[in-house]
Amino acid sequence: MLFLGTTFFSGSHTLDPPAVHVSPVTEIKLTNGTFDHLYVSKNSEETIESTHNEWNGDTLLSAPFDDSLDAGNSGFSLKNTDVMIVKCREKGSMDWITIHTKDINTIEDFKMLYFYRYARGNTDYEFMLSSTCNGIENSYITREVHSDFNGFFLVNQNNAIGTVYNLDGCDTTRTVSGEAVPLLNSQYAKVVSNGAYNYDTGTVTGVFLKTDTQDCMADLSGGIQLRKDFIDYLTDKTPKILKWDDGRIWMIQIVGTPTDTEEGHKDLRKITFQFAEIGDVRDPKSLYTNGLSPVGVEWW
Known part of the structure; x- marks a missing residue:
């Protein structure tokens, strides 16, 4: 017989308290006081004298204020x-x-x-x-x-320069090893691949125009300096990362000679450059050896 959820002691767990769901504590708020130390422990019998910055197996939080509002566990960490x-x-x-x-x-x-x-x-x-x-x-x-971003960017460890104006879409060509060799008494040629190379080359074109951040008007004199800085950046002979807003990305080096030409108006100048892929952006060794990451071999 059940009466108000009780079986009159006939069950082995009848007198046990009902299960209670306790939500995890995610925030502690202290107000209107002067505090030296905040200590939280799983052991409810731990006395207040033990509240210090030495952690034990029951410690959940030990945060001294140390004469500042930055209470935390920096000393322990x-x-x-x-x-x-x-x-x-x-x-x-x-x-x-x-x-x-x-x-x-x-x-x-x-x-x-x-x-x-x-x-x-x-x-x-x-x-x-x-x-x-x-x-x-x-x-x-x-x-x-x-x-997420717009246009394309050319970046390295310390710089990021790009544009969103009059982009050409960046057409690429995949370069692979392989040459067709005709054989005697055979209708079809034999393709011989004597190398392992397999990389992209491409051309990028965009108009570099600087705008004022306040009124979004064209900054003509600033645009001249922007294009000069970008040309200098292109020709410094160091590897870079080229990335487009659609998700394409390459580790590249500039090849050929970049050009700066007029785009229908003397103040609209487009810059065009060619590139060759030189490594894998996802490979930490390739990033390190090409000067694009300071993370050494001990972390690969």
Whole structure:
């Protein structure tokens, strides 16, 4: 017989309290007080005298204020961190690529700002921030980011220059090894491939016009300097990453001679350049050897 959910002690768990769903704590808010330390533990019997910055197996949070509003676990993290690592991958991919590392020696070193310029257009990415201690990775966090832009950009570690005006679409040619050799007593030729090369070449054209950020009017004198800077950038003989808003991306080097020609008006100038593909953007070794990444062999 059941009465108000009770079986009158006949069941082995009749007197047990009902199951209660407890939502995870995601935020702690302190107001109207003066605080020195915030300590959270799984052990409810832990006394207040034990609240310090030394963690144990029950500690969930130990955040000293240290005479500032930046309460956190920096002291503990400093003891357990040698290097901070930033990784990324396209969403759905299984392979993480290390794109940035920073040695941690002081608490100030945790303040890190890094721009990732090699993301493809119209693509979802996952980024990971993790720490290592003695070569072993510790905790990490991940975030998803959607990469999107207009036109094309030519980038390296420190610069990104591009345009959205009067683009030609970037036609490419795939260059592969192979030559047709006619054979005696055979209707068909034999194709002989004596090399492993397989890369793209192409031509890019765009009008480079600088506009004022306030009123969006053309900045004619600024456009002259912009085009000069871009031509200098094209001809510095260093590898670069070329990426288009539709998702195409190549590791390239400029070949031939870039041109700067009029596009129907003396203040509209188009720049045209040719390129050859020299490596794989997704290969950390290729990025490093071509000077496009500082991440060395120990992180590949």
